[in-house]
Amino acid sequence: xxxxxxxxxxxxxxxxxxxxxxxxxxxxxxxxxxxxxxxxxxxxxxxxxxxxxxxxxxxxxxxxxxxxxxxxxxxxxxxxxxxxxxxxxxxxxxxxxxxxxxxxxxxxxxxxxxxxxxxxxxxxxxxxxxxxxxxxxxxxxxxxxxxxxxxxxxxxxxxxxxxxxxxxxxxxxxxxxxxxxxxxxxxxxxxxxxxxxxxxxxxxxxxxxxxxxxxxxxxxxxxxxxxxxxxxxxxxxxxxxxxxxxxxxxxxxxxxxxxxxxx
Amino acid sequence: xxxxxxxxxxxxxxxxxxxxxxxxxxxxxxxxxxxxxxxxxxxxxxxxxxxxxxxxxxxxxxxxxxxxxxxxxxxxxxxxxxxxxxxxxxxxxxxxxxxxxxxxxxxxxxxxxxxxxxxxxxxxxxxxxxxxxxxxxxxxxxxxxxxxxxxxxxxxxxxxxxxxxxxxxxxxxxxxxxxxxxxxxxxxxxxxxxxxxxxxxxxxxxxxxxxxxxxxxxxxxxxxxxxxxxxxxxxxxxxxxxxxxxxxxxxxxxxxxxxxxxxxxxxxxxxxxxxxxxxxxxxxxxxxxxxxxxxxxxxxxx
Numbered sequence: 001x002x003x004x005x006x007x008x009x010x011x012x013x014x015x016x017x018x019x020x021x022x023x024x025x026x027x028x029x030x031x032x033x034x035x036x037x038x039x040x041x042x043x044x045x046x047x048x049x050x051x052x053x054x055x056x057x058x059x060x061x062x063x064x065x066x067x068x069x070x071x072x073x074x075x076x077x078x079x080x081x082x083x084x085x086x087x088x089x090x091x092x093x094x095x096x097x098x099x100x101x102x103x104x105x106x107x108x109x110x111x112x113x114x115x116x117x118x119x120x121x122x123x124x125x126x127x128x129x130x131x132x133x134x135x136x137x138x139x140x141x142x143x144x145x146x147x148x149x150x151x152x153x154x155x156x157x158x159x160x161x162x163x164x165x166x167x168x169x170x171x172x173x174x175x176x177x178x179x180x181x182x183x184x185x186x187x188x189x190x191x192x193x194x195x196x197x198x199x200x201x202x203x204x205x206x207x208x209x210x211x212x213x214x215x216x217x218x219x220x221x222x223x224x225x226x227x228x229x230x231x232x233x234x235x236x237x238x239x240x241x242x243x244x245x246x247x248x249x250x251x252x253x254x255x256x257x258x259x260x261x262x263x
Numbered sequence: 264x265x266x267x268x269x270x271x272x273x274x275x276x277x278x279x280x281x282x283x284x285x286x287x288x289x290x291x292x293x294x295x296x297x298x299x300x301x302x303x304x305x306x307x308x309x310x311x312x313x314x315x316x317x318x319x320x321x322x323x324x325x326x327x328x329x330x331x332x333x334x335x336x337x338x339x340x341x342x343x344x345x346x347x348x349x350x351x352x353x354x355x356x357x358x359x360x361x362x363x364x365x366x367x368x369x370x371x372x373x374x375x376x377x378x379x380x381x382x383x384x385x386x387x388x389x390x391x392x393x394x395x396x397x398x399x400x401x402x403x404x405x406x407x408x409x410x411x412x413x414x415x416x417x418x419x420x421x422x423x424x425x426x427x428x429x430x431x432x433x434x435x436x437x438x439x440x441x442x443x444x445x446x447x448x449x450x451x452x453x454x455x456x457x458x459x460x461x462x463x464x465x466x467x468x469x470x471x472x473x474x475x476x477x478x479x480x481x482x483x484x485x486x487x488x489x490x491x492x493x494x495x496x497x498x499x500x501x502x503x504x505x506x507x508x509x510x511x512x513x514x515x516x517x518x519x520x521x522x523x524x525x526x527x528x529x530x531x532x533x534x535x536x537x538x539x540x541x542x543x544x545x546x547x548x549x550x551x552x553x554x555x556x557x558x559x560x561x562x563x564x565x
Contacts, residue, residue: 018362018365018366018368019366021362021365022351022362022365025354025358025362026351026353026354029353097349097351097352098345098347098348098349099349099351101345101347101349102345102349102350102363103366104315105313105315105338105341105343105345106338106363106366106367106414107335107336107338107339107366107367107368108335108366109334109335262315262316263276263316
């Protein structure tokens, strides 16, 4: 028998941690290939485009193209990592392996499960960000080392944002193929309009207005100045936007997943 | 205190009542069975009982806690064996138990101390480091049972624990469940298998259309609902023979090519059958399946 007393002792705030830890332990088994995947794809983009395309281009925004591209690659890589984790991997756990169902039979509830997934995807995407940051450091693609350290919290916010959004898409997905819509209709437009490969200053006003609303734009508006040696303008606004997108996504995910699994 | 008490439980989906005024009061230390055709509301009832979904009406109490408000608290003392396999394929046998134990807030040390006994119980001693993919269906099921015991629960809820297993594997599971009952745990299981319910359950609730239509021990159900003897008759000339036998048994039911004669006095029927050499027959005592078919009907449920 549990009394009121033991109820108060229960540390509800950290209930998500065993879920995070479960994912971490599975990841640990395959950490090598996973890290390589985190690194290889964005590195090839950055180096291929940076050196290849960069050789044809004059300085972009006053810096070599490779330096310009670094911030975009970091944000893009973090976004991708959080999205893949909350779509394909989380879907496997929810729908195929029934891991979430198993956990819901224990004292944990759906909020604990989704928080664990949210924080796990954020952690994993931070790792992607760190991998790119290492390349940036090694190649010296920065102006002020101290400012590049601020990229760590930027990566956390970006990962959080796309983890929240990804979980809400996961909640309504009937199968793996569905994620292609999200990548085609949300992720790819963001990569093309958010300023990963080129500055968005040349956009006509209406297109710039659309781009300004995209979550990835906010991430790049934070990351790029930090690499170019300046504090970002409107830093709090961009940070708040990422946080808001992530939280909205998470709240939607909670409601939609509850409808899906617990009705 | 009853480990689980459900009163007047109702749950509808899209205007259809899946659970319809369901009552259930578990007795501590006994094995309770929910028996019913597909779609009778068994799994929905279990999900309600765990506080996973909310009832439209009715009161629920699980191990002294009102549901769904205190569901998380109540589930600390409950073990669940779900219908669908949900073991972690990326983990070994022992890692599965460790990970699951952590969901209950158990310390690594406590779980590690419990693992040898759990593996022993599940007949998986020596398999601690085996990957899940190398286990047979029966082993996976036994591990799922061991996993449900990692928190040393007072109540174990099992949703079709032996569906899909071969007879050997089923017997091993039954053995385990009987040991749990002997240890004083309360069991609540759903099953399609009459022999399983007959062997394990102290109290059986037959449910259909979301409500309990009969309840009692296997013997009570058989004695209360059906004639003690059954003669199953099949073969050439059944139709002609059927006409002359109706006076000899209390009730006759034809299902496909078999005639079921329910009777208090099987000798007369058997004597009659001796005179019809084209027919084959099987005389047996009535069992739970006869009760089940009588009260839920022979129609197929999908």
